[in-house]
Amino acid sequence: QVTDTLAKEGPSSPSYDWFQTESLVTIVIYTKHKDINLDSVIIDHQDDSFRAETVIKDRSYLIHLGLFIFFSVQVVENVGKIEIVLKKKENTSWKCLGHPLVDHNSFIPKKDTGLYYRKCQLISKEDVTHNTKLFCLMLPPSTHLQVPIGQHIYLKLTITGTEIVKPYTPVSDSLLSEFQEPILCNNKCIYFLIKIYPAGLFTPELDHLQIGDCISVSNPEGNFKKSQLQEVEDLFLLAAGTGFTPMVKILNYALTHIPSLRKVKLMFFNKTEDDIIWRSQLEELAFKDNRFDVEFVLSEPISEWNGKRGYISPALLSEFLKRSSDKSKVLICICGPTPFTEQGIRLLHDLNFSKDEIHSFTA
Ligand code: FAD
Ligand code: NAD
Structure with a gap:
């Protein structure tokens, strides 16, 4: 009985469609939910796999396709509708939209999805206090990710052969700059204020990164709304x-x-x-x-x-x-x-x- 009630109250399953012109492919996600914005969708294109994860309440809707294209991505916010525009590598007509990869078209509780990471480049590092620094990381060009206010991400580094993961909360680059939500430099930079603990496991390694080095950054988590x-x-x-x-x-x-x-x-x-x-x-x-x-x-x-x-x-x-x-x-x-x-x-x-x-x- 309880499960029935929960199922009825849960959001109905999203769907997607796609259409094309000679040079562009548009994927449209119908979330069937109104409270959707640019924070709700995370897009990555790595190793010829295209991934668009849409967070709807406490669930995650995944589009996961093998698409052999070079693309630029744009997300247009609409009432519950997300449009992702991809640029074709060659101007040919597509018969199908790539091929489905693991968990494609799934709509599962977010807690069951596991963390997805992409590599970001360290762009700058500035002293803020005697032990706290402002780090700026840049997302890859083929990623769309905006960390919602009050949420955190996980940073991952391999330290002496072991993957270590710690949570950090993005900040603005300063308190006084005009508020641009939520990340600056053309939505590609994420800033962090991080305290370095000399005897800590993770932060001394983080502090050793050189400008231009890469670090893995996860999808956002957290329950602040x-x-x-x-x-x-x-x-x-x-x-x-x-x-x-x-x-x-x-x-x-x-x-x-x-x-x-x-x-x-x-x-x-x-x-x-x-x-x-x-x-x-x-x-x-x-x-x-x-x-x-x-x-x-x-x-x-x-x-x-x-x-x-x-x-x-x-x-x-x-x-x-x-x-x-x-x-x-x-x-x-x-x-x-x-x-x-x-x-x-x-x-x-x-x-x-x-x-x-x-x-x-x-x-
Ligand atoms: P650790 O190895 O965890 O050690 C931290 C300190 O504790 C060191 O001084 C160490 O010597 C001491 N210590 C370790 N083990 C012991 C022990 N057994 N007994 C006594 N002392 C010990 N941090 C930020 O700086 N910025 C953020 O934005 C931020 N956001 C966060 C968001 C969330 C949701 C959470 C949960 C934490 C956040 N943190 C943030 C903290 C961050 O995740 C790490 O815990 C922190 O950076 C310490 O990592 P570390 O591995 O370097 O240190
Ligand atoms: P710190 O050791 O410099 O202490 C700062 C202040 O915390 C102290 O001056 C004191 O007022 C208070 N405090 C410390 N221990 C206390 C205790 N036992 N009882 C009551 N008050 C106490 O702090 P820090 O090294 O900057 O650590 C910050 C902490 O915040 C870390 O544990 C970090 O994981 C946590 N953090 C959590 C999140 C999150 O959950 N979203 C985000 C950022 C930081």
């Missing part, structure tokens, strides 16, 4: 250390796309002043936009530090989380080391914030 920001009036961001990374795009998006927004407040927990990522940009943004405030809290400050001190606590939160009005719609995002996030969630429940008002970022 932009719709959680809809109609929000007060947005509170609680970030510790690199737990700041998901807040970057959320902050930019909220300030530019949410008309109901009255206030965004970031409480940023770090050990020392030197650890604060993009401090001057945060201060500049707070100066320029009076809807935004930032407060720094240090757990290992020098004695001269005039600001707030300590770990996340009831006193810090109850003072910080003031609604702009009694009934204002609130969202609180929290991210950082696991004990920080867990403690924060407990304290937020104690302060009577509901589950719907809290989003925590975890793996």
